[in-house]
Amino acid sequence: MPNxxxxxxxxxxxDVMGGKWKGLILWWLQEGPLRFGELRRSVEGISERVLIVxxxxxEGHGLVHREVHxxxxPKVEYSLTDFGRTLLPSLNVLGAWGEANMERLQNRARG
Structure with a gap:
């Protein structure tokens, strides 16, 4: 990653977490390593190309580790690094806020 x-x-x-998908990817990896296909099925709506990017x-930011068996x-697994795990408390707080306000946000989005 460029400085x-x-x-x-x-x-x-x-900069590290921007976009819709990165938080969801990290969220699913918190339980342990996942193969690419498992991760793609877990992150609903993401395309293969976007998941790869x-x-x-x-991985470039040092948050995710890619292991090729x-x-x-060939088997490729993705897991959180120790550095990636440091984001989990923030993701959990953000997720709790989303859960607490999901209905309000959904209703507001509808109209």
Whole structure:
């Protein structure tokens, strides 16, 4: 990942976590390693191409580890690094806020 100068902590966090999918990917990986297909099925609505790009970015930031098991057929597993696990408390708080406000947010989105 290229070096970047951040203006504040939110700027740094959004750079790493920005977008719809990265938080969901990290959320599903908190339970343990997942193969690519398992992760794709868990993150509803994500395309294969987008998942590949997001995983590469997360790996580039040091949040996700990609392990290739050399066997036939090849097996690739993704897991959180120790650094990636440091985001889990924040994700849990954000998830709890979303759960508490989901109905209100859904109703507001409808109209």
């Amino acid at each position: 970047r100068i951040y203006t504040c902590g939110i700027d740094a966090a959004v 997001q995983l590469r970015e997360l 050399h066997q036939v057929p």
